[in-house]
Amino acid sequence: MPPSGIDPEELKVFLQEAEEHLQVLDEDIIRLEKEAGNTDLLQGIFRAAHTLKGSSGMLGFTRMAELTHHMEDVLDRVRRGVLGVTPELVDALLESLDGLKALMHGVIADGDDNVDISAQVAMLRAAADGPAAASAGGGAARATLAAAIDADASARTQIEAAAGHGLHVWKVKASLAPGTAWAAVRCFQVITELSLHGEIVVSMPSLDDIQAEKAADDIELVLITSAPAEELRAVVEEVEDIIGALVEPYDATLAAPADLPAAAGPADARGRGGDDAARIEPQQSVRIDVDKLDALMNLVGELVIDRTRVTQLARTLQARYHGDATVQSLEQISAHIGKVVEDLNDGMMQARMLPIGTLFSKFPRLVRDVARSTGKQVEFETEGEGTEIDRAVIEKIKDPLIHLLRNAVDHGIELPDVRHAAGKPEAGTIRLAATHDQGRILITLTDDGKGIDTAAVKAKAVERGMIAAEAAERMTEQEALDLIFESGLSTAARTTDISGRGVGMDVVRSSIQALNGVVTVESRPGGGSVFTLQLPLTLATFRGLLVESSSAVYAIPLSYVQETGRLEPRQVQNIVNREVINLRGTVMPLYRLSGIAELGAEAGSEDFMVVVRVGDRPTALAVDRLMDQQEVVVKSLGSTIGRARGVAGASILGDGEVALILDVATLLKAA
Amino acid sequence: MSEETLTRAELQLVVFRLATDIYGLEIQAVREIIRMQEITRVPNAPDMIEGVINLRGRICPVMDLRKRFGLTMGDATAESRIVVVEVNGEDVGMIVDAVTEVLRVPGDRIQPPSNVVAGSNMRVVEGIVNLDDRLIILVDRDALLSADDETVLSRELLAAA
Secondary structure, three states: OOOOOOOHHHHHHHHHHHHHHHHHHHHHHHHHHHOOOOHHHHHHHHHHHHHHHHHHHHHOOHHHHHHHHHHHHHHHHHHOOOOOOOHHHHHHHHHHHHHHHHHHHHHHHHOOOOOOOHHHHHHHHHHHHOOOOOOOOHHHHHHHHHHHHHHOHHHHHHHHHHHHOOOEEEEEEEEEOOOOOOHHHHHHHHHHHHHOOEEEEEEEOOHHHHHOOOOOOEEEEEEEEOOOHHHHHHHHHHOOOEEEEEEEEOOHHHHOOOOOOOOOOOOOOEEOOOOHHHOOOOOOOOOOOHHHHHHHHHHHHHHHHHHHHHHHHHHHHHHHOOOOHHHHHHHHHHHHHHHHHHHHHHHHHHHHEEEOHHHHOOHHHHHHHHHHHHOOOEEEEEEOOOOEEEHHHHHHHHHHHHHHHHHHHHHHOOOHHHHHHOOOOOOEEEEEEEEEEOOEEEEEEEEOOOOOOHHHHHHHHHHOOOOOHHHHHHOOHHHHHHHHHOHHHHOOOOOOOOOOOOOOHHHHHHHHHHOOOEEEEEEEOOOEEEEEEEEEOOOOEEEEEEEEEOOEEEEEEHHHEEEEEEOOHHHEEEEOOEEEEEEOOEEEEEEEHHHHOOOOOOOOOOOEEEEEEEOOEEEEEEEOEEEEEEEEEOEOOOOOOOOOOOEEEEEEOOOOOEEEEEOHHHHHHHO | OHHHHHHOOEEEEEEEEEOOEEEEEEHHHEEEEEEOOOOEOOOOOOOOEEEEEEEOOEEEEEEEHHHHOOOOOOOOOOOOEEEEEEEOOEEEEEEEOEEEEEEEEEHHHEEOHHHOOOOHHHOOEEEEEEOOOOEEEEEOHHHHOOOOOOOOOOHHHHHHO
């Protein structure tokens, strides 16, 4: 329990600092695995843990202090050369880091670090004792597992034969909630569940031990199966009281007791994000509350609107009282204000920008974890960390990027032996890069994995009734690739049988589009895939096309607009009660904006059209009038209105009129 | 609530008219009163929302109180006003037929609505101000935006009082 009298300001500072230390630890511990000999790095990690220990202890967060104390202990032994940097040690440190994060959240949520950390402490203790000690730690358990296999000739033969049959040999480790009364039952459940999916060669504790109620805090076993690691992990995690499951390729050589010194593990996720050149130099800065920044941003937004109005007024006056000295100086002042407001606006945008490295730095850990659990070897490279982007955009692309990265490791990169057989380096490379491109941000995610099998994707789409077989045959490669973004395909359960990228690609696309962004994919069979995200620099403004429909003004993000033109009645045809137009040979649906908006207002002439493109499909919107292209300042409709389908927000035009911002993607989905 | 309502010393009300009924809002709730202006309708917005206006550079949603109270719809006249009220930290405009006066009312003139109105559908009515010559329906601004109750204020309410 912390002393109740913590000053809120003090707590805030502590949390901010802790957050930073945790971030440093997150990045550096991953690097440590790769650069075991880097004493500076080790020193930095030690210092961060030490500082955290001190500050949390001072505020009375005893569990946080305890956990950091054990981390420090382990790190100190590494520093003194007593311990080597093993994957297990890194695991223990990373687990502890997760524990610290959980504690932090406890502090934020309840004001107390009331989270059970005994599992992490046990892991650290085991790591501190070193692999030689025969304690209950992970390293020791594995040694006994290996010993059990060593002693069992038939187990060895089974494992050797499995490789010949193209089966996986997984080492499964499940950790039980400490102190559970049902340890034996849970271990038994794990064994029974897994034996439905394959053959268990050996388990620690063994079935006999379990039946004799000799169960420990975790169970380790070797399983021969055709099932993928993720499926098994899910099976194990289904069992009650299981707090963690690790499935990785069983490697006989790794388990041999001789293999103790510092070495990179089977999952070799390397983060190059920390390259010195790419490191962001610490700059003099002040912290500012994000809400304050947003409030300032809003004020500047209003100023931008007023600036436009003043300019228009000055022009009107100039036309009316041509040559009047007062009006002339008004116009000069108005021009100057315009310039200043523009600079202010730019400056404000800059203030909201963060280097994208703040996001990228979270990924080496993710890639490492996924790689380790799927038995892949992955080199993870990042580039362009200094590229600045609106923090609101950063928040919103995090989940889509995580999804793409997981997919790249899980479905893109092949297993080391497969890669070897294909003449590729055993470690796959995943590269995440960001650059500025014409007022937008380009993020590319490249892997050198097996690529996407378009034939399989098409087959799946036909099977699911999403497209007709003939249509599939006529499809170009690119069209077939784009199918992976369709919801019917990607929401299907696991699709590991095709190299199509698993679950939720449609969600990735819709999240990116919601940001007025675009996601595209290229792929080469056997050569890997490239996902490209084009994103706006900011969400506060966008380039928009203003159109009029039923005497209301709508702003359409230019990112959606493919072309505009006059709508000739002879282009319009009816197909099954739906209007379509034939535009230079391409038939596309035609929607009348007056109709979609469902306002019941009188439709205007609808002489013009805007062809918008959502994903791969063009759609024509009929409008009364095409107006300007301009920078549109986005304003929320407020919580009173909440989400109005098809409307992403509103904006105020130079003449004070309100324009509604069309949410093209959802509008067309519903139309 | 009724206890509190009854013991209040004095209220200052913005009094407005909807159809032929007279309503009052506590003056602290009212941010400003503006003339009718063009309202931009928002597709797929909740029914009671008429649209949005530009309130000095901010987007302000506007609702039609006649619709909210289940009265017959009327056309805007030269007397129509938008009363901007702060509800849950956000400005919301309410279209009324006319704003007639600002009134000081002694607390003992306020009756709890339970005397005249039964049921939970009258949550927007905080009380009835009985001024002998007329009745003013005291509106609870915080309840105005809850769309779940089908509040219909009818003439019978006043007849019953």
